[in-house]
Amino acid sequence: MTAPPPTAAPKLNGNGKGVIVKQTMSSLYCDPGDEALHKVIDTHFDGYEWVLLKSYDNTDPTENLTDTYSMSTDRYITSGSDVNKQWDFVSEVNGLSIKYDDTSKTFNDYETKSQSHYNVNIKVAPSSKLYLYQKRYKFTAKVWFILDAWGSLWTVGNWKSSGVAEKTGTYYVDSKEHYTQSSPLTGTKDLSVTQGTVEKTQTNIKQFQDCTRKCQDYLHNRGV
Numbered sequence: 001m002t003a004p005p006p007t008a009a010p011k012l013n014g015n016g017k018g019v020i021v022k023q024t025m026s027s028l029y030c031d032p033g034d035e036a037l038h039k040v041i042d043t044h045f046d047g048y049e050w051v052l053l054k055s056y057d058n059t060d061p062t063e064n065l066t067d068t069y070s071m072s073t074d075r076y077i078t079s080g081s082d083v084n085k086q087w088d089f090v091s092e093v094n095g096l097s098i099k100y101d102d103t104s105k106t107f108n109d110y111e112t113k114s115q116s117h118y119n120v121n122i123k124v125a126p127s128s129k130l131y132l133y134q135k136r137y138k139f140t141a142k143v144w145f146i147l148d149a150w151g152s153l154w155t156v157g158n159w160k161s162s163g164v165a166e167k168t169g170t171y172y173v174d175s176k177e178h179y180t181q182s183s184p185l186t187g188t189k190d191l192s193v194t195q196g197t198v199e200k201t202q203t204n205i206k207q208f209q210d211c212t213r214k215c216q217d218y219l220h221n222r223g224v
Helices: 081-087 213-220
Strands: 013-031 035-058 065-079 097-100 103-106 116-124 128-149 152-156 167-181 188-190
Touching: 013 097, 013 128, 013 213, 035 065, 035 116, 035 167, 035 213, 065 081, 081 128, 081 167, 116 128, 116 167, 128 213
Parallel strands: 013 188
Antiparallel strands: 013 035, 035 128, 065 116, 065 167, 097 103, 128 152, 128 167
């Protein structure tokens, strides 16, 4: 997959503004008739960056310059690797579809589950320059918890303070998308991102010390 033609040259960076593009909830434990604890993962789209892979300068006045460049696709955790080890937020990007502006993107297994390689054939005209870019998508994951107890749903809060008990991490995906043009990309664009389905919100907060003992022990033992 390649980027738009030169007449629609992208900006170097796209600002996704942290819009939630995916929310999932899963059960951590359930004691029927007593209590249950759920994990919620919000995946925020922070935007994209066109990463410069290589620049070419063909000084020959008559002959084309050719090259075959080997690109790699993969996902990388930039912060919160310990959080991911416990709560596995990075797998949320597997098969994820996002929409922004007039663009749709679905992440494939070869971009998110294992590193893949593919070749890009380059041709630079005589006395010309060429810049090769790869599109990198950036995300923030927020993991928080809902306690089902005393006949109500509670967002688990911080210990004796305001706010929500949550763990965060950041990561990016180097996609199978490349772009070439004869001059460097510049600028930043604010993106119009379509929000994913968000059914759970951080309301009805119960401070950590007021949650059930089982909830406190379960989360404390897992670094919350």
